[in-house]
Amino acid sequence: MNKIWLIIKREYLSRVKKKSFLYVTFGVPLLFIGMMSLVIFLAVNQGDKKKIRVVDESGWFKTTLKNSKKMEYSFAEGFAANKEAFVKDGYDYLVYIPANLNNIQMFAEKTPGAMDKSVVEDEINSIIHSRRLAEAHIDSGILANAMKSVSISTTSISEKGEKKTQVVVAQVVGLLGAILIYLTLFLYGVQVMKGVIEEKTSRIIEVVISSVKPFQLMMGKIVGVGMVGLTQFLLWIGSTAILGYTLIPMLTGNNAEKMAEAQQAAATHATNSGDIGSIGELFQSMDGLPVLTIIFGFIFYFLFGYLLYSALFAAVGSAVDNETETQQFMIPITLPLLFTIYVSQFVIINNPHSNIAVWLSMIPFTAPIAMMVRLPYHVPPLQIAGSMALMVAGFIFTTWVAGRIYRTGVLMYGKKASYKEIIKWFKYRD
Amino acid sequence: MESMISIRNIVKQYAGHKALSDVSMDIKKGEVFGLLGPNGAGKTSLIRIINQITGPDSGEILFNGTKLSESHIGKIGYLPEERGLYKKMEIGEQILYLAQLKGMPREEAKARAVKWFRKLEIESWWNKKIEELSKGMQQKAQFIATVLHEPELIILDEPFSGFDPINAELIKNEILELNKNGATIIFSTHRMESVEELCDSIALINLSHKILDGKVTEIKNQYRTGTYIVEYEGNNTDAQQSSQFELLKSESIDFGTRLQIKLRQGVHLNNVLAELLPKVQLLKVEEKIPSMNEIFIETVNKQTQKSKG
Structure with missing residues (x-):
């Protein structure tokens, strides 16, 4: 036990001391x-106010096109003359609106920004819409009411009573955790593999x-x-928190008013688009x-x-002598993880209590992600308990198998291993 | 003398080939024991079994009379043929780590390591990483790592490879000193001249079988063929004919003639001398003792042929 501790200490310190x-x-x-x-x-400084010259031959817009915080319109006559002069002025x-409203054009010294184009487009469109509605004697209020879309809110019923859950939030939280586990499994798993190769190639x-026993070294x-x-x-959590509190205000000019404004804007935007609901509602659904x-679960599944x-x-x-040879053996390790990530995005996330979702969350190789x-x-507590028990059993089993391959593999220098070879190693007696 | 290591009927089989077939030998306490054999004979397999890196399929090994077990790990020092240390680790730290793995307390290991570094004149390298060292320096560091915990049994696999002649001599003297202070040494090598110089006993392994073992002096005695080299002045051919010996070779040298003769059964050198003295002016008479190298090649070839036939 003392020796394992020495090995842990060396493995830990030799990595933590590295510059990388x-x-x-x-x-x-x-x-x-x-x-x-x-x-x-970018949210705070959304760019300067744009000055726009409008040549309106239809006469629909002179009174209706209003200046906004981002756009300042001024009207002029004569398309050809203005086309020459608007940059210099x-x-x-320059926005040119022909009398028949067909082929409205927008000119700029360079290509107009997509954002600016769509803002102008939206405003012109809405003016045309309301004018046409008025001409057809349709009340715009009635129409707006008729066009209003709904969003369905979901509620899960548990023993603690009803709680509002937002499906999107659950999806994001679940996927985020799964992807984090997926990435870290690779990040640190590969480090273990590299360490073993280093010990083997350096002899x-x-x-x-x-x-020490090979198993002790491996563990x-x-x-x-x-x-x-x-x-x-x-360290990531800690330093992000510290840096976040000190750096962000510095970088954004410490302008609390602007920040609040941007947040407000974001919130309004969210409400309008109807995706997530207001910030308040978001927190409420986190509560669910x-x-x-x-x-x-994250700590457990990451660990095991x-x-x-x-x-x-x-x-x-x-089993290998250098990193390039690892390819053929990586596939069976990578495959279940990739498969689960893929299935998660399309099946589990939409149908978290389906059979395939339940089974994938039971099999130790796919459970951490699923x-x-x-x-x-x-998830029903019984399923969580079952999955965790299988996870521990799976860990003990794979470590036992891996240990048997490892103890022979590390002594096989310069021998290109095949799967057949590895099965033989597994069968060797101590 | 008491046995340090008793190897009893060790069999080790890998898929497809036998590494050791029923190998037994005894290594006495305090001796320098040469484990010889061509490449692939099974030496490394045997050494790994003694080091408990792998286990035998059958047979057993006794260490000081008790069955080899984990408790003996700290009493063995092993210098493998394939040398290796952590490339990015500082040399001093690395030696302390390996000593601690052998069960030594860190402080004690440090005190001893400092002494060894001074002795081998590498004390200024303590904080250097292995990859910054020359091959010879790395070898010295590895040697220190092998003996730092003062093992009773030191197993050295080709200890001189990678050393220049000066450092090889330095390491040889260190090995002899460790031996004088009581350590038993198993020494695996192809370099037969170092075997004659260092080893008290040897065992020869070929094709997974032990084919020869015993004290070096006894083995050489056993392989004496009664062959002598005789040099005399002039070119008297009369002296070359005798019923007492068989003439193997005759050649002219600067001042006379050199003969290689083999005494016939029951004939003593004195009888031959008595016959030659009146005939020629003798310059030199010397027994041609087979070198370990010759014994090695002869025995291995004989056994290889036998197993093929």
């Missing part, structure tokens, strides 16, 4: 913060396993790398999620998913 660990640990939050700042910055755009393996490495992963997670179960897969990665590392997607949908 530092870069990744602080680089990722910086990148994240940078992106968030950029988004906020200090206008950004230190023979010295080390004359002192020590797996646990050590896993702890590096946990450390990185914690089994948050504790999700957090506990990592343990299970990294044992397989270790076995692959032991169950993460299902958890926000209030």
